[in-house]
Amino acid sequence: MKEKLQDLLLQSLIDQKEIFGDELFETKNLKRRTSVEFEPQTERSEEVKAQKEIIPTKTLSSKKEIIKEIPLIEEPKENWQFSNSLDELNQLICECQKCPLGKTRNKFVFGSGNPNADVLVVGEGPGADEDAQGLPFVGRAGKLLTDILKAINFSREEVYIANIVKCRPPGNRTPLPAEMQSCLPYLKKQIELIKPKAILCLGLTSAHGLLKKKESLTNMRGKVFDFDKTKVMVTYHPAALLRNPNWKRGCWEDVQLFRKLYDELANIK
Numbered sequence: 708m709k710e711k712l713q714d715l716l717l718q719s720l721i722d723q724k725e726i727f728g729d730e731l732f733e734t735k736n737l738k739r740r741t742s743v744e745f746e747p748q749t750e751r752s753e754e755v756k757a758q759k760e761i762i763p764t765k766t767l768s769s770k771k772e773i774i775k776e777i778p779l780i781e782e783p784k785e786n787w788q789f790s791n792s793l794d795e796l797n798q799l800i801c802e803c804q805k806c807p808l809g810k811t812r813n814k815f816v817f818g819s820g821n822p823n824a825d826v827l828v829v830g831e832g833p834g835a836d837e838d839a840q841g842l843p844f845v846g847r848a849g850k851l852l853t854d855i856l857k858a859i860n861f862s863r864e865e866v867y868i869a870n871i872v873k874c875r876p877p878g879n880r881t882p883l884p885a886e887m888q889s890c891l892p893y894l895k896k897q898i899e900l901i902k903p904k905a906i907l908c909l910g911l912t913s914a915h916g917l918l919k920k921k922e923s924l925t926n927m928r929g930k931v932f933d934f935d936k937t938k939v940m941v942t943y944h945p946a947a948l949l950r951n952p953n954w955k956r957g958c959w960e961d962v963q964l965f966r967k968l969y970d971e972l973a974n975i976k
């Protein structure tokens with residue numbers, strides 16, 4: 708009897724070696740393994756399967772619940788965000804030091820024009836003349852802008868003019884992305900208060916700053932974009948036209964299209 712058992716055990720070990728190599732499996736584990744692998748789809752196996760699926764789902768939903776339960780910490784609103792008029796906004800932000808341009812400016816340039824304008828013109832930032840006077844688009848570029856607006860039957864007084872940044876970048880350099888990022892909420896608030904029908908961006912920096920696009924000026928000209936619910940078109944900056952008068956023709960074509968857009972929006976025939 709003992710010998711028979713030894714033979715059976717030996718045969719079993721030989722069989723195992725043939726199948727699994729040098730790894731030794733206990734018969735009870737082997738049985739459990741094969742029974743799970745080949746178990747027919749009974750109620751029990753469905754139950755196990757369901758449990759397997761439920762466990763991660765439950766964990767996930769509880770994580771979601773936990774996330775839901777964590778209150779979102781909102782940045783406290785600043786006083787200027789509650790402004791009800793441009794004058795109030797100007798008073799609340801004119802001493803801003805949120806970016807390094809605040810330290811080097813001479814005068815803060817909020818913007819100027821009709822507070823109920825249907826057209827908002829957005830430039831890049833104040834230059835030397837603007838920084839000295841605290842007004843946007845004065846000097847030669849400003850005079851050219853007045854002429855451009857006149858050419859499409861807008862007076863300077865009926866539009867509103869502002870910039871992406873409200874303080875002059877030293878040496879008239881292009882404002883840095885972080886500086887634009889710091890200043891843009893003010894322009895957004897101005898847009899919210901003015902509620903223009905259309906916005907004309909002057910130059911690539913203005914277009915990139917407002918529309919957050921990375922396209923070239925050539926690609927953006929002649930197209931209509933959306934900023935929130937306001938239509939936006941793009942053309943050359945007047946200072947660029949002073950440097951390269953060959954672009955004036957292109958600018959003329961752009962502003963004609965802008966006037967057409969404005970007329971459509973204002974339902975003027």
Ligand code: SF4
Nearest residue numbers: 803805806809874890
């Ligand atoms: S550029 Fe804008 S954000 Fe920077 S200091 Fe001037 S107002 Fe403030």
